[in-house]
Amino acid sequence: MTTTVNVLILSAGRRVELVRAFQRQHPGLDVTPRVVAADASPLAPALYFADAHEILPRCTESNYIQALLALCRKHAIDLVIPTIDTELAVMAANRELIEETTGALVAISDTYSIAICRDKVKTHAYLRSKGLVTPHLYTEDEVTGLRVTFPAFAKPRGGSSSVGAQRLDTLDDLEVARRTTPDLMVQSYAAGDEYTVDCFIAPDGRPLSITPRLRLATRSGEISKGRIHHAPEVIEATERLLAALPLRYHVTVQCIVENGTVSFIEINPRFGGGAPMSIHAGADSCLNLYRIRLNIPTTPTPAMDGATFLRFDRTLQLGTTTEPQAVLFE
Template sequence: MSDYNILILSAGRRVELVNLFKKASMDLKINSKVIAADCSETAPALYFADKKVTLPRIDNPEYIDKIIEISKKEQIKLIVPTIDTDLLLLSKNQDYIYKNSGAKVLISSEDVISICRDKIKTQYYLEKNGFKVPTLYNKDSQIIVFPVFIKPVDGSSSINAFKVNSIDELNNYSQIIKNPMIQEFIKGDEYTVDVFLDFNSNVITIVPRLRMAVRGGEISKGKIIKNKTVIDEVMQLMKTLKPIGHITVQLMVTKEGIKFIEINPRFGGGAPMSIQSGANSCINLYKLLMNEKLTYNDDYEEDLVFLRYDRSICLKDGIIQNDKSNNI
C-alpha cells in the first residue's frame, strides 16, 4: 500500500490541523505520516505530529531546497502551507519542487496568489468581475466618509488593521503602516467562508461560518450557517478566480448585499471548525491523492457553535510531559 505522507509548513500553533490530518488518515485506514515543519523548535504543533523537522526562515535562500530535501527523505506526497508569507514563493516554485521531490504543493497558480496577497489587487479584481467590495479611498482623497478602515496591502492576521474615526487618526496611522490601504468601514454580519476545491479548481464544499468573536485576527467563536446567498455568491467567485485547495474568504452581509473583504488562499486558523462540521478538507485531500473523483456536496452539519481556547504543553528535553500540560 502506498504511503500518503503530508508535510505541514510553518506549523506554529496549528495543533488542530495536524491532529485532523492524522485522524483523517486513520478514518480512511491509509498509511500516512504527518510531518510538521517550523523554523522554531518550540512551535507547539511540532510535538503533535508523527515527526517534526526544523526549516530555515522563509527568507533564507536555501528554504525551497530544504523543503525538497525533507520531501525526498520523508517521501512526502503533499506539502501544505499555512501562512501568507509562504504563498507566493511556493507558488513560483511548485513545479520545481514537484520535479525534484515528487511532492505536490497545495497551492494555487502564481496569478491567483498574486491577486490574493495584495489586497488592492484583490479589490480591483473583485470590482472588475462584478463583486461588491467596500469603497476604496486614497489618503489624499478630497472626500473621505469616516469612519474608515486602514490595513496593510499585504497584511495578515489583522496586524496593523484599525478602525479610523478622523483625519488626524488617519494621518497618524498612515505614518505607522507600511503600504496602507483605506476602505469604507462597513457594518453587517461578518462571515468567514471555508471553500475546498480539487486540483482542477472544481468546488467541492463551501461552509459559511458566522464570526461571533475574533481574537488576534482569528475567529475565536463561530457558528456554521448554510446561508444560501453567501454560498451562491462565493461559488460564483470561485468559478471566476479558480483557486486550488482550501481557501478562506472573508465577507460581510450588509444592507446593500454581500461585500467581500479578502481572500486567503490557504487553511485559515478557524478551518478546523468547518472540517469538524463534516466538510472534511483533510479527508478530501487524501482522497484526491488516491485519485478519487470528488463532487460538490453540502453534507456538513449546520447550527454548530465552535468555541476556541488556548491550552499549554510542558516540554522537558523536547518531550511532552503529559501530567504537567493540563490547564487548571
C-alpha cells in the same frame, strides 16, 4: 492493505487543530496518515503534536527551497500544506520544482491567483472587475488629502493576521495610521454580519465545499467562536467569486453581509486558523486532499448547518532535552 500518506504542514506554529485534523482516520478510506510539522521556531506548539517535526529556514531565506526539498525526500512526503501568507508566493513559484523533484503534491493555487490575493488593492480591483462587491477603496489623493468619510477601515495592502488592521473614526486616527502603518490602504467601513467562508476546489475547478462560518468572536485576527451558517446569499456570491478566479484546494474567504448584500474583504488561498471548524462539521478538506493524492474520485463534502465551535488555549510544557517531552495542562 492501507496506504501511508505523509503530510507536511509548513509554518505549523499554533495549528495543533490542523495537525490533528490531518491525523484523523477516515472510515472507508484505507489511509494511514503520518503528519510531519515544520516551522522556523523550535517553540512552535504544533511541532509536538505531529508524528515527526523538523525545523526549516524562514521562507525568505535563500536556502529555504533546498532545505524543503531535502525534508520532503527524508520523509517521503506525499502532500505539502502551506499555511501562512508570506510563504504562498514562494511555494507557488516553486510548486513544479517541488512536485517534479519529490513527487509530492503541493496544495496551492497558481502564481496568478496568489499574486491577486496577496495584494489587497489588486484583490479589490479584480473583484470589482468581475462584478463582485467590495468596500469602497479610497484613492491615494483622497487619503493624503484627508478626504475620507468616517468610520473607515485601514490595513496594509499586503498584510496578514489582521496586523495593522484598524477602524478609523476620526482624522486623527487616519493621520496616526498613515504614520505607523506601511503601504496603507483605506476603505469604507463595512458593517454587518462577518463571515469566514471555507472553500475547497478540486484541481479541475469544481468546488467541493463552500462553508460559511459566522464569526461570533475573534482574537488576534482569528476566529475564537463561530457557527456554521449556510447563508444562501453568501454561498451564491462565493460561487461567483470562485468562478471568476482560478483558485484551487483550500481557500478562506472573508466577507460582510449587510441587508442581503455580500461585500468581500479578503481572499486567503490557504487554510485559515478556524478551518478545523468546517472540517469537523463535515466539509473535510483533509479527506479531499487524501482522495486527490490517491487518485480517488472526489465528491462534494457539505458541512452540518448550525454547528457551533469554541476554541480555547492549552498549555504545553517542554522538557530540557533536544527532543522535548510534551506535557499538556488542561
